[in-house]
Amino acid sequence: xxxxxxxxxxxxxxxxxxxxxxxxxxxxxxxxxxxxxxxxxxxxxxxxxxxxxxxxxxxxxxxxxxxxxxxxxxxxxxxxxxxxxxxxxxxxxxxxxxxxxxxxxxxxxxxxxxxxxxxxxxxxxxxxxxxxxxxxxxxxxxxxxxxxxxxxxxxxxxxxxxxxxxxxxxxxxxxxxxxxx
Amino acid sequence: xxxxxxxxxxxxxxxxxxxxxxxxxxxxxxxxxxxxxxxxxxxxxxxxxxxxxxxxxxxxxxxxxxxxxxxxxxxxxxxxxxxxxxxxxxxxxxxxxxxxxxxxxxxxxxxxxxxxxxxxxxxxxxxxxxxxxxxxxxxxxxxxxxxxxxxxxxxxxxxxxxxxxxxxxxxxxxxxxxxxxxxxxxxxxxxxxxxxxxxxxxxxxxxxxxxxxxxxxxxxxxxxxxxxxxxxxxxxxxx
Ligand code: SF4
Ligand code: SF4
Ligand code: SF4
Ligand code: FES
Numbered sequence: 001x002x003x004x005x006x007x008x009x010x011x012x013x014x015x016x017x018x019x020x021x022x023x024x025x026x027x028x029x030x031x032x033x034x035x036x037x038x039x040x041x042x043x044x045x046x047x048x049x050x051x052x053x054x055x056x057x058x059x060x061x062x063x064x065x066x067x068x069x070x071x072x073x074x075x076x077x078x079x080x081x082x083x084x085x086x087x088x089x090x091x092x093x094x095x096x097x098x099x100x101x102x103x104x105x106x107x108x109x110x111x112x113x114x115x116x117x118x119x120x121x122x123x124x125x126x127x128x129x130x131x132x133x134x135x136x137x138x139x140x141x142x143x144x145x146x147x148x149x150x151x152x153x154x155x156x157x158x159x160x161x162x163x164x165x166x167x168x169x170x171x172x173x174x175x176x177x178x179x180x181x
Numbered sequence: 182x183x184x185x186x187x188x189x190x191x192x193x194x195x196x197x198x199x200x201x202x203x204x205x206x207x208x209x210x211x212x213x214x215x216x217x218x219x220x221x222x223x224x225x226x227x228x229x230x231x232x233x234x235x236x237x238x239x240x241x242x243x244x245x246x247x248x249x250x251x252x253x254x255x256x257x258x259x260x261x262x263x264x265x266x267x268x269x270x271x272x273x274x275x276x277x278x279x280x281x282x283x284x285x286x287x288x289x290x291x292x293x294x295x296x297x298x299x300x301x302x303x304x305x306x307x308x309x310x311x312x313x314x315x316x317x318x319x320x321x322x323x324x325x326x327x328x329x330x331x332x333x334x335x336x337x338x339x340x341x342x343x344x345x346x347x348x349x350x351x352x353x354x355x356x357x358x359x360x361x362x363x364x365x366x367x368x369x370x371x372x373x374x375x376x377x378x379x380x381x382x383x384x385x386x387x388x389x390x391x392x393x394x395x396x397x398x399x400x401x402x403x404x405x406x407x408x409x410x411x412x413x414x415x416x417x418x419x420x
Contacts, residue, residue: 084282087303091280096310139303147302151282174300180293181281181396 003166004052006038007082008072010065011092011135012058014040015152016083020055022155033166049075053165055082055148059089060136064129073142078165082158084151084180086138093135103131146171150179187253202244202255203231213257214266214295216273217332218245219382220402221409222341227333229269230295233257241265267299275306276355277313278327285325285398286386292330311355318368321391322380324359329387331357335379342408347373359387381405 009017017040023030037051038044047068054076060066073079084090095102112119122128138144148161148171157177164171184195189206196205201224206213216228226246233244236254241262244255256262273292281287295301313326331350336359339348347370351360362370380388381404389398411417 081303088274088280089308090282093308093310094278094280096308097278097312099312137303137308139305140307144303149302172300173302175297178297178300178302180296181284181287 002035003033004037004048004050005034006036006047006051006054006072006076007040008038008047008054008056008058008068009040010056010058010069010086010138011061012083012085014057016055016057016085016150017041019083019150019152019155020158023159024155026155026159030162047071047075051076053078053080055080056086056138056144057082059085059092060132060138060141061092062129062131066132066141069138069141078145079138079142080146080148080161080165081138081144082148083153084149087147087149088180089135089137090151093137096134100133103133107131148173151181154179185249185251185253187249187251187255189255190257196249198249200249202233202242202247202249202253205249206233206244206255206257211257213244214270214299215245216291216295216330216384217334219334219337219384219405221406222334222337222382225333225337227331228273230266232262232265232269234259234262263299267301270295270299270301271304271306273330274301274304275308276311277329278308278310280327283395284328284386285389285393285395286328287396289396289399290386291384309355313358316361316367317391318366319370319373319375319391320368321375322367322377323389323391324361324367325387325389326358327387328385329359330385331359332384334382334384335359335388338378338382338405342405343374343376343378345372345374345376348379378405378408 036042037048054072056079060069081087085092095106098105107121111121148157150157157173160177161171183198185198186195189209189211192209194205194209203213203218214230216230218224224245226243229243231244232241234256235242281293316324333350336348336350340346347361349360350357351364352358361367362372380390381400386398
């Protein structure tokens with residue numbers, strides 16, 4: 001039976017997914033072994049049930065991220081924090097340094113102070129998710145099985161981890177395989 | 182000088198009296214993780230990464246500031262030590278703001294290298310994300326307090342290699358930080374000779390040459406060692 005694989009993009013820049021696409025011809029081998037059940041690169045709207053492995057890119061920044069992350073945890077056997085934003089919260093978490101009220105002040109800064117035309121903070125209930133008071137790495141919200149840091153993680157390391165997972169082994173990066181930034 | 186015999190990880194060896202456990206281990210080919218230690222400058226035991234177990238002592242001791250003694254039995258890689266090292270390292274990452282992706286030292290940082298060698302793939306503690314600034318007032322150098330691990334290598338280089346005494350540690354606990362002169366902006370610190378030794382000494386992205394961008398802050402660590410050897414032994418050796 002094929003492994004049911006998902007990849008998800010929370011508060012990140014999509015760079016980790018770009019690096020995933022850098023797997024080039026290995027992607028063709030992967031297609032034989034996995035069924036991609038949910039990902040920014042496939043058109044599935046709802047995170048499915050019974051997922052074997054999910055690579056999670058991005059930090060937990062807003063209520064949407066939070067909600068889907070809990071759903072992912074409920075329906076997935078193995079979670080991999082994929083890239084620095086997922087592992088450390090990285091650049092998205094810089095706003096945490098501003099302390100309480102940081103979400104509102106970054107919105108003011110970006111959409112009002114720096115606006116050239118039509119200064120207005122976008123707000124639309126049910127469409128634009130509110131920012132969380134603090135940006136969090138994935139493992140501080142739900143338990144995570146494995147960590148694949150890097151900004152982005154190089155394709156070679158993604159391959160190492162995915163290959164080990166498909167072989168049923170527990171991937172563990174160390175030394176030259178490990179990289180932040 | 183009298184020699185002392187001891188064992189480190191079951192290796193029997195002799196070391197000169199007055200040598201530190203770190204020196205003895207190094208000579209025996211045993212590497213210990215270090216961060217506040219810098220060849221050529223005296224040790225202070227600030228980072229606690231080089232902790233070792235000594236038989237008969239309940240406390241762990243830093244190898245860089247503990248002298249060899251006759252009959253000492255030292256362990257450098259026990260389960261207990263690995264546990265504490267990993268903890269110490271994670272706390273260092275959680276204490277200030279380490280965002281490697283946008284750091285001048287990315288790829289050339291001793292803190293990063295330690296994380297890789299100890300297999301630290303994530304930090305279990307909550308990040309403190311304190312708000313620290315960047316001092317960009319000096320004409321040649323910058324100081325980013327967000328990346329500082331308070332190893333005091335810069336302070337020791339400034340006082341004991343350059344002899345300027347510009348840099349100091351001020352405050353305690355979480356408020357401890359590096360200052361220049363009487364807590365003035367670096368650019369206004371008259372005692373600074375702009376020698377750049379502190380920048381060479383710094384293991385992280387906290388001190389940098391102005392204009393360096395992400396990953397550009399590569400250092401020449403041997404320069405300080407060269408200066409110290411030249412001064413103390415009157416030997417001008419470069420490799
Ligand atoms: S100082 Fe080192 S560990 Fe800290 S952000 Fe810079 S590269 Fe990363
Ligand atoms: S540049 Fe030289 S004198 Fe100035 S603070 Fe650094 S070590 Fe001290
Ligand atoms: S500025 Fe650099 S050398 Fe000085 S204490 Fe901080 S990390 Fe250490
Ligand atoms: S190297 Fe020994 S305590 Fe830092």
